[in-house]
Amino acid sequence: MPTAFRSLVWYAFMTEELALMPDDISPLIRTDIPHSARIWNYWMGGKDHFDVDRVAGDAGAEVDPDIVTMAVQSRQFLVRSVRHLASEAGVHQFLDIGTGLPTMQNTHEVAQSVAADSKIVYVDNDPMVLAHARALLTNTTPEGVTTYINCDYHEPEQIVAEAKNVLNFNQPIGVMFMGVLGHAHTYDDMRRIVSTVMDAVPSGSYLTLWDGTTDSQAYVTLCENYAKTGGVPYVPRPREEIRAVFDGLEMVSPGFVSITQWWADEDDQDLSEARPISAYGGVARKP
Known part of the structure; x- marks a missing residue:
């Protein structure tokens, strides 16, 4: 066409x-x-x-030619981490903050394929994303729940308040920030957003998070060039600053690594994409 x-x-x-x-x-x-x-x-x-x-x-x-690999592998990281939480950790509730446009193997599809009763709340405040959410983010099982909240992630208190209408905050919740925290106004703001949500969920909940890092100058330049187009700036941060967001939580093996190297089971590795790229993340449990 x-x-x-x-x-x-x-x-x-x-x-x-x-x-x-x-x-x-x-x-x-x-x-x-x-x-x-x-x-x-x-x-x-x-x-x-x-x-x-x-x-x-x-x-x-x-x-930055690696950006295409980063995009593709970010979805594989989502698939592996959600599948791990739904199957191995027994988490059947997910709060996916900064959803982005639906593509393939979205959070609800992965979770409900493992646990049919999984509840997923997507959060975004972009009008195009919300239009897609209404059309495409629908249950894949009769037992499950899939819905979305129109909210800016800079307002985590509102996200928590609205998510409580769907999710049971007395049971573990998988909180997800998948490659979106570079839009936070400042580093302190990024820490505030994540900690506010994690403080609200119960013990046994998990944080799944990845973001681009400053390891690659090509990626930093790409983000700088994008800001010049008039788009909302995206700020890469040093690896240690992203790792610090997991402070106080118990990292799940293999820890805080390049997203190409995170897996729930060694058999799930895509060996062709095992080399590190400037995108790091992990999964961690709230004690």
């Missing part, structure tokens, strides 16, 4: 979806400024992006 026609078809779909939303949010979707969620979707091989996102995505991949 020609790019121009595909874009028109997608615009028509989005217009229809947005018309179903309770408020008129269609003016908030900018197709003239690249958007990180849409670019990420493009790098992952999705279809939910505009010409401006593809241009920005291609330019970014020229600066």
Whole structure:
């Protein structure tokens, strides 16, 4: 399908979806400024992006070719970590904060394939993401629950309050921040956001988190260039600053590592992508 026609078809779909939303949010979707969620979707091989996102995505991949690997492997990290929590740790509730655009093997699909009664609450405040969530983030099992909250992750107290309408905060919850905390205003703000949510969940809950690091100058340059396009800046941070977010929690093996090297079982390793990249994360249990 020609790019121009595909874009028109997608615009028509989005217009229809947005018309179903309770408020008129269609003016908030900018197709003239690249958007990180849409670019990420493009790098992952999705279809939910505009010409401006593809241009920005291609330019970014020229600066840092590893960014495509990072995008693809971030989803594999999500799959492995959610599967581990739902099967090995017995966690059947997930709070996925900063959801981004649905692609494939989303949190609810992975969790409910392991535990049919899993409840998943997605959180995002992007109008395009919310339109997708309404259309695509639906239960895969009769027993499960899949829903979303329209909220900015800079307001963690509100996220917790609204999540309590769906999740049981007396039972363990898997809290997820998957490659989104670079949008936090400051490092202290990043720590505040995570700690506020983790303070609210009970013992036996888990934090699953990854983010891009400053290990790679190419990745740092990519983020700097993206900020110049008018998109919301994304700030890579040193590895030790991201690791510090897990302070007070019990790291699950293999610990805080490159996302290409985290697995729930050695048999799950994708050996072709085992080399480290500048994206680190892990899974940790709240005592």
